Amino acid sequence: xxxxxxxxxxxxxxxxxxxxxxxxxxxxxxxxxxxxxxxxxxxxxxxxxxxxxxxxxxxxxxxxxxxxxxxxxxxxxxxxxxxxxxxxxxxxxxxxxxxxxxxxxxxxxxxxxxxxxxxxxxxxxxxxxxxxxxxxxxxxxxxxxxxxxxxxxxxxxxxxxxxxxxxxxxxxxxxxxxxxxxxxxxxxxxxxxxxxxxxxxxxxxxxxxxxxxxxxxxxxxxxxxxxxxxxxxxxxxxxxxxxxxxxxxxxxxxxxxxxxxxxxxxxxxxxxxxxxxxxxxxxxxxxxxxxxxxxxxxxxxxxxxxxxxxxxxxxxxxxxxxxxxxxxxxxxxxxxxxxxxxxxxxxxxxxxxxxxxxxxxxxxxxxxxx
Numbered sequence: 001x002x003x004x005x006x007x008x009x010x011x012x013x014x015x016x017x018x019x020x021x022x023x024x025x026x027x028x029x030x031x032x033x034x035x036x037x038x039x040x041x042x043x044x045x046x047x048x049x050x051x052x053x054x055x056x057x058x059x060x061x062x063x064x065x066x067x068x069x070x071x072x073x074x075x076x077x078x079x080x081x082x083x084x085x086x087x088x089x090x091x092x093x094x095x096x097x098x099x100x101x102x103x104x105x106x107x108x109x110x111x112x113x114x115x116x117x118x119x120x121x122x123x124x125x126x127x128x129x130x131x132x133x134x135x136x137x138x139x140x141x142x143x144x145x146x147x148x149x150x151x152x153x154x155x156x157x158x159x160x161x162x163x164x165x166x167x168x169x170x171x172x173x174x175x176x177x178x179x180x181x182x183x184x185x186x187x188x189x190x191x192x193x194x195x196x197x198x199x200x201x202x203x204x205x206x207x208x209x210x211x212x213x214x215x216x217x218x219x220x221x222x223x224x225x226x227x228x229x230x231x232x233x234x235x236x237x238x239x240x241x242x243x244x245x246x247x248x249x250x251x252x253x254x255x256x257x258x259x260x261x262x263x264x265x266x267x268x269x270x271x272x273x274x275x276x277x278x279x280x281x282x283x284x285x286x287x288x289x290x291x292x293x294x295x296x297x298x299x300x301x302x303x304x305x306x307x308x309x310x311x312x313x314x315x316x317x318x319x320x321x322x323x324x325x326x327x328x329x330x331x332x333x334x335x336x337x338x339x340x341x342x343x344x345x346x347x348x349x350x351x352x353x354x355x356x357x358x359x360x361x362x363x364x365x366x367x368x369x370x
Contacts (some may be wrong), residue, residue, distance in 0.1 A: 085264040133328070235247040308350075
């Protein structure tokens with residue numbers, strides 16, 4: 001069992017490659033990210049820096065208190081070998097008091113849908129997130145780790161770099177190793193380190209909101225010791241995280257490991273799996289009783305019929321949801337953030353070609369706090 005103190009994540013800007021080629025995303029506090037262009041004064045920025053400094057001083061005491069409560073032994077995992085399956089059980093994920101969501105016109109799943117950037121500052125208190133930038137919206141807690149996984153092997157790093165380079169050469173999108181924005185910038189990390197986004201067979205930036213307290217993530221082991229890492233803590237998120245950020249936060253997470261000897265090789269498990277023994281969130285939020293949903297199909301704005309394009313169907317469902325929220329008085333920017341932190345995209349139909357259907361579900365209860 002181990003516990004790690006985590007800071008909120010700005011974006012996936014680079015990697016640190018640790019022994020055994022563990023890839024770990026840089027973590028930093030987002031308050032200062034483009035803050036002046038979003039209307040923050042120098043005094044507010046100074047106070048934000050002070051708050052972060054105060055939080056760092058509390059880390060040690062919080063960790064000791066948490067370890068005593070859970071009786072966590074201070075020792076490494078060990079014993080893991082390639083072919084094993086590592087079970088990672090999330091015992092608890094404790095949010096800090098501040099969260100943030102950022103949306104930009106040039107980022108996210110529906111690019112170009114908003115005109116100006118927006119930074120939403122959430123107060124995380126008593127199981128709810130509220131923000132002055134979006135009044136009248138109450139987001140319930142559903143904390144989870146957006147990024148988690150094990151170290152890849154040398155051969156995996158080479159193969160993944162090859163296949164993603166091939167994708168880019170064929171006109172696809174991938175974030176290849178880039179020395180100019182790598183963190184740290186030393187070689188060979190800068191030129192060879194992979195990003196945690198996109199996620200891969202060893203883990204990475206899954207952003208799976210169901211990986212809450214009580215869930216178990218199972219990841220194939222490919223290097224001795226496994227070398228688990230986690231980050232990108234979220235207070236809440238809609239299925240899709242469409243504007244590229246959820247309610248990002250700092251958190252303390254406690255996990256328990258169990259090594260399943262030879263299980264990955266025995267059952268040919270090459271991708272992660274996950275499970276949860278109950279509801280991943282409170283019942284009324286895991287399966288909202290009161291919701292409204294918009295549908296999307298693969299038809300372009302010009303009226304061209306595409307065949308089975310789930311991405312286009314999802315985009316259209318989100319655009320319809322943004323329009324619905326604008327009809328209720330929200331700006332495009334506010335609506336985009338609400339979609340990212342509370343709206344769930346689900347495939348409703350994947351077989352009725354050409355019009356596969358994606359639905360965007362909005363829980364009405366986020367506007368009605370008891």
